[in-house]
Amino acid sequence: MSTFTRSGEHEAWHASRAEFRYRRPMQSSGGRTDTERESLLRKASAGETVKLEVKKLLELWGAERRSPDVVRQIRSDLHHRNLTTEPPFTEVWIGSEVSLVPRPAGEAPPEPADGDEDEEYDLPTASSLQIKALPQANKHVECVHVDVPIPNVVTTMTHSDYSQLGVIDGDGRLIGAISERSIAQAAVRGSLGTVKEAYDDTIRHLRPEALLFDVEGEIRSTGFGIVCSPDGRPCGIITSADLAEEFASRLFPLMTIESIELRVRKRVLSRFTREQLQAANAIPKHRNSSDVPTLGAYRRLLDGAHWAKLDWRISKSYFLKMIKKTTDMRNHLAHFSPDPPNESELTEVTRFEATLRKLT
Structure with missing residues (x-):
């Protein structure tokens, strides 16, 4: 469910x-x-x-x-x-x-x-992203009152394919949650009358301003978290599955970008000396020998006569355009922006990685 x-x-x-x-x-x-x-x-x-x-x-x-x-x-x-x-x-x-x-x-x-x-x-970075930046924190939460009969709750959960429901008091404020597990525990105790006898009142309210980094462990351990407004009314939900999806949606683009960066880096380092990279301002002159150019530095390095040294049989303008797109996407994802990259840009960057794969 x-x-x-x-x-x-x-x-x-x-x-x-x-x-x-x-x-x-x-x-x-x-x-x-x-x-x-x-x-x-x-x-x-x-x-x-x-x-x-x-x-x-x-x-x-x-x-x-x-x-x-x-x-x-x-x-x-x-x-x-x-x-x-x-x-x-x-x-x-x-x-x-x-x-x-x-x-x-x-x-x-x-x-x-x-x-x-x-x-x-x-x-927002991964450690400063607030719960309210996630769409799930702004979704409707299905709730029941404490005096609703358990058979009605089971019917709602079965019909609607829910595994938990929020529980609210007469003023609409969250006081807990009822789940398949809490119902089963109530059945063992022999109490299966109303929600009041089977709900879990230990569910903590999640504040919209709370940092996702701070509550991620709690959401994973409990399976979900209910987001509440300052007056205690449910205003959104976040499940462990939602968290997994949010993180996974950024994993593939990051892996693609990493592959692009590694392939370009390997080619550049095989064609340029450290002194040449420093002279072209592709790497700082005051740092140690392990420094390598950033994605943005590749554009500066190769947007001129240096392009020929790369000896790749692709369009220079295409390469520079795609390095810019890749850099923008990397910055966007690295800072955990609440807005994922759009599909057309992701497709372009993925095809760029495939092109570099063929060249290397």
Whole structure:
């Protein structure tokens, strides 16, 4: 059985997730999107209430996910209008709503939007990602009241393919969970009347602001965690299966990127001396002999006469374009951004790796 989530709803969630994970970015160049963006910014600057989903905010800037350049550009444009978002649009799920609000006095200006692709940026890292940034933390939780008869609970769980249900009090606040295991334990005790006699009241509320890193072990040990708003009402669920899927969705792209980096590195190190790499600013001159170029450095090194030394029978422009895409994806994944890479980009990078595999 699935945990909390009906199989049909699970499939629908995947479809909706894929819709804005894989959709190509909108182009914003003086058209209706620009006009709508300017209109909303003017309203917010004038003190009007402006609320919109993060994915809509990104669309207004011609983007579909929170890449470093997109984040810097949005922050810069909002800063110039003396605006920011509440909560920060980098910290919540892409489907969450944020408000355009006045920028706090004294807030430092954002970094320029044309930074180096190798530099650090402040999207969530694996250790700083908050629970609320995951889509599962913003999904409906099926719950029952403590006075519901156990046969009704079993019927709901069987019909809907749930293995657990949240348990709430008369005010709709979470007080625990009832599961196949807790029902079986109640049956051993001979108590099978209502939910009150069979639910587990030790289930801890997960705060949306809690770090995923801090609660990951608890979720794995219990099989699930229920996310609650400050007033104690269930607002989302995260299961151990959800965690496994989130981590696995980033594993294949990282393995592909690692293969690309290793193949390019091996070729470059076989064709260039350390002194040549230092002279081309591909590696620092003050570090030890084990230094190797970064992905971004390969673009700098090979975007010129040095390309011929590589002696690869592929287009130079294609190689440089794909190294840039690979670098962007690596940065995106390494910082555990809440928005996965889109399918078209992942397909391109995967094909690039296959091309390099044939050459090496």
